[in-house]
Amino acid sequence: MAQSKFSTNFLFNVFGSIFPIVVSLGTVPFYLHLIGTDRYGIVAISWILLGYLGFLDFGLSRASANALAQLGHATSRERSPVLMTAFYSNLGLGALGGLILYPIGDMVLLHFVRIPPDLMAETRHAYPWMAVMLPLGMINGVATGALESRERFLLSNMLNSSTTMAGQIIPLICIHFFGPQLTVVLPSIVLSRLGMIVLAYCVVMALEWPIRPLDFDVTWLKRLLGYGSWVSISSLINPLLDTSNQLIIGATLGVTSVGQYTVPMNLAMRSQVVATALARTLFPRLSRADRGEAVDLTRRATASLTYGFGMICAPGILFSGAFLHMWVGGSFADVSRPVAEILMFGAWTNGIAFLPYGLLQGQGRPHITAKVSMVEILPFFCVLWLLIKWWGLPGAAAAWTLRVTINLVALYLLSDCLSKQTWRLVPGLLIMTGALIVSLLIPMNLVVSACAAAVAGLAMAVAAYRLDPGLHDMVHRFVQRAGGNPRLTITG
Numbered sequence: 001m002a003q004s005k006f007s008t009n010f011l012f013n014v015f016g017s018i019f020p021i022v023v024s025l026g027t028v029p030f031y032l033h034l035i036g037t038d039r040y041g042i043v044a045i046s047w048i049l050l051g052y053l054g055f056l057d058f059g060l061s062r063a064s065a066n067a068l069a070q071l072g073h074a075t076s077r078e079r080s081p082v083l084m085t086a087f088y089s090n091l092g093l094g095a096l097g098g099l100i101l102y103p104i105g106d107m108v109l110l111h112f113v114r115i116p117p118d119l120m121a122e123t124r125h126a127y128p129w130m131a132v133m134l135p136l137g138m139i140n141g142v143a144t145g146a147l148e149s150r151e152r153f154l155l156s157n158m159l160n161s162s163t164t165m166a167g168q169i170i171p172l173i174c175i176h177f178f179g180p181q182l183t184v185v186l187p188s189i190v191l192s193r194l195g196m197i198v199l200a201y202c203v204v205m206a207l208e209w210p211i212r213p214l215d216f217d218v219t220w221l222k223r224l225l226g227y228g229s230w231v232s233i234s235s236l237i238n239p240l241l242d243t244s245n246q247l248i249i250g251a252t253l254g255v256t257s258v259g260q261y262t263v264p265m266n267l268a269m270r271s272q273v274v275a276t277a278l279a280r281t282l283f284p285r286l287s288r289a290d291r292g293e294a295v296d297l298t299r300r301a302t303a304s305l306t307y308g309f310g311m312i313c314a315p316g317i318l319f320s321g322a323f324l325h326m327w328v329g330g331s332f333a334d335v336s337r338p339v340a341e342i343l344m345f346g347a348w349t350n351g352i353a354f355l356p357y358g359l360l361q362g363q364g365r366p367h368i369t370a371k372v373s374m375v376e377i378l379p380f381f382c383v384l385w386l387l388i389k390w391w392g393l394p395g396a397a398a399a400w401t402l403r404v405t406i407n408l409v410a411l412y413l414l415s416d417c418l419s420k421q422t423w424r425l426v427p428g429l430l431i432m433t434g435a436l437i438v439s440l441l442i443p444m445n446l447v448v449s450a451c452a453a454a455v456a457g458l459a460m461a462v463a464a465y466r467l468d469p470g471l472h473d474m475v476h477r478f479v480q481r482a483g484g485n486p487r488l489t490i491t492g
Contacts, residue, residue, distance in 0.1 A: 006281060009153040013277030016157020020164035021270045027168045028263060029328055034172070035180045037332075038116055041258035042123055043185060044246060061090065061138065063228035065145030066362065067220075069284040076208050079146075081217035083208060086142045086224060088216050094135025102131045119182075126182035129190045136193055143200040146208065151284055155203060163196035231361065233370035241373065241380055241403060245388075245396040252388060260332060261393050264324070264340035268347040271316055274309050275351025279358045286362030298359045298417050305352055306428045307464030313348040314460050315453035317341050317435045322449040338394040341439045346401030348432055349408045356411035372410050376403060424467040431459050 031040055064086035071079050115123055140163070147156040167189050174188040205211055246265070250258045278301060286294045320340035324333035360368050380403045387395030412418050435456045444452060 005151070006285075009151055010277055010281045012153040012157050013280050014273060016153070016161050017270075017273040017277060020161045020168070021273060023165045023168050024266070024270065025327070027172060028266075030172055032259075032328065032332075034175050035182075035185065037256050037259040038119060039180070039182055039185070041250070041256065041262065042115065042119065042182060044258060044262040061086065061141030061145055062231045062361065062366075063224040064142055065149055065283070066227060066287050066364075067224065068146055068149030069287040069362075071149070076210060079208060080211050080215045081220050082224070083142070083146055083204075084211065084213065084215040085217050085220045086145075087139060089221060089224075090138040090142055091135060094138035097134045097138070098131040102128060122182050126186045129186040132190050133193065136190070136197055140193075140197045140200060143197070143204045146204050148280065149284055150207070152207065153281065155207075159196065159200045159203065163193055163200075166192040166196055227364065227366060230366035230370040234366065234373050237370075237373035237377060241376060242400070244381070245384065245400055248384060248388060249393065249396055253392065257393060260335045261339055261396060263328065263332075264320070264336045264343055264397075267320070267340060268343035271312055271344065271347050272309075272351040272354075274312065275305055275354050278305055279354035282355070283358050283362055286359055289362075291363060294359055294363055295415070295417060298355050298415070299419060299421070301355055302352065302412075302417065303421075303424060303468045304464075305355060306425050307460055307468050309348055309351050310428045310432060310460040311457050311464070313344050313351075314431055314435045314456040317344045317432070317439050318444070318456055319449050319453040320344055321439070321444070322446045325446075335393065338440060339397045341436060342394060342397035342401050345432055345436045346397070346404050349401070350404035353404065353408040353411050356408075356415040356417055359415050359417065360411070368414050369411070372407065372414070376407065427463045427467060428460065431456060431463065 031043075035043075064082055067082050068079060071082065144156055144160065147153075147159075170192040171185045171188040174184050178184045246258050246262060249261050282297060282301060286297065289297065321333070321337035324336055324340060327333070328336075357369055360366065380399065383402065384396060384399040387399045389395070391398065435452075438452065439449075
């Protein structure tokens with residue numbers, strides 16, 4: 001029963017992420033056509049600045065999710081102080097963050113990034129709406145944590161998917177009626193998200209009732225801050241390390257290059273749907289489990305994710321160039337192709353790193369993930385600056401991919417998840433590396449890239465069946481249930 005529930009929750013998380021991704025991919029060409037590459041780049045940088053100040057919740061969203069997961073079977077009366085303390089704290093800190101974001105964003109957008117002169121006034125008038133977005137995002141994290149701590153992943157995904165899709169579609173409708181200005185795009189994003197957050201809290205209150213609105217508990221605040229202060233360091237540094245490429249590209253190569261980098265970066269990050277879903281599904285259980293059980297869960301999940309996610313990323317590397325030409329076309333695709341290929345490899349290693357990251361934080365050791373992030377800062381920015389100078393946009397992609405790959409190795413060493421069975425992951429690494437080398441060195445048309453992608457996906461699937469015991473057993477159970485011979489045995 002527990003395994004069945006876990007698999008169901010995992011599927012909810014996968015499909016709950018796929019639906020908004022499909023909508024997002026479908027709307028990008030419309031945004032590029034309706035508002036242009038320059039405006040799209042400004043919107044992308046605005047979202048980056050918003051992510052940077054997410055650390056101002058001092059990790060309270062993650063801390064509350066961890067605490068509520070440990071109280072998964074407690075009464076609503078016992079959970080209410082955690083929920084309300086996190087809500088009021090995030091609301092207050094979000095408002096403070098919005099006040100800080102306004103002057104910082106003004107300085108970065110209007111003085112650091114090279115924005116075309118004809119868009120300066122429009123950007124100045126539209127930007128204040130992004131400051132309003134920060135407290136909304138922070139209190140939404142508390143609602144999501146409350147739902148997922150009870151493993152109500154279906155509800156959580158329905159609400160989050162609806163929020164994302166509304167934020168993509170409603171601005172396009174507003175552009176159609178009111179014009180392609182930033183002063184139309186950003187307010188429509190904010191107002192659509194506000195409506196969905198109100199709905200999310202109505203659902204949480206119905207599940208957690210009775211909730212006492214005045215259940216702010218100083219003792220719980222201290223406990224949450226003790227855990228969350230380390231999480232907040234990761235929340236500050238990780239967005240900086242993940243997206244600083246775009247800011248530096250904007251400063252050195254111009255805002256047009258930001259759009260040419262952001263599109264493949266978003267494509268790579270959204271390919272992590274399987275990794276994100278698995279990490280989200282595991283986190284409540286890792287928070288409740290003892291150390292030995294948590295490590296064992298993570299090791300088994302690593303083998304499945306390495307090959308399962310590899311079946312997406314290896315073909316993705318080889319087919320990304322052809323896909324970009326079909327999707328956005330023209331010179332934009334020619335510039336973005338090598339960027340996408342390199343970033344897809346990084347998306348794979350970064351996705352696998354979600355597992356030891358979640359293990360360390362679920363087991364109450366967020367200080368380790370924070371310290372790893374701090375150590376990476378200076379080397380990463382040095383490498384990033386050099387590779388952008390030497391190689392342009394592909395150099396920025398290579399710097400990010402190198403960092404997340406090193407981060408993966410460090411987290412697995414520090415989480416004690418490496419074992420004698422780690423060698424089973426090596427073939428997956430070789431297939432991914434081969435796919436990247438082939439895609440960068442050999443020009444391919446649509447048919448050739450599709451065939452190469454199919455071969456890479458098949459190679460990863462065969463390796464998964466032979467080397468991942470979990471997938472091997474799952475295939476056998478599926479064959480038996482489908483009417484195959486239950487006595488059939490295939491050695492692996």
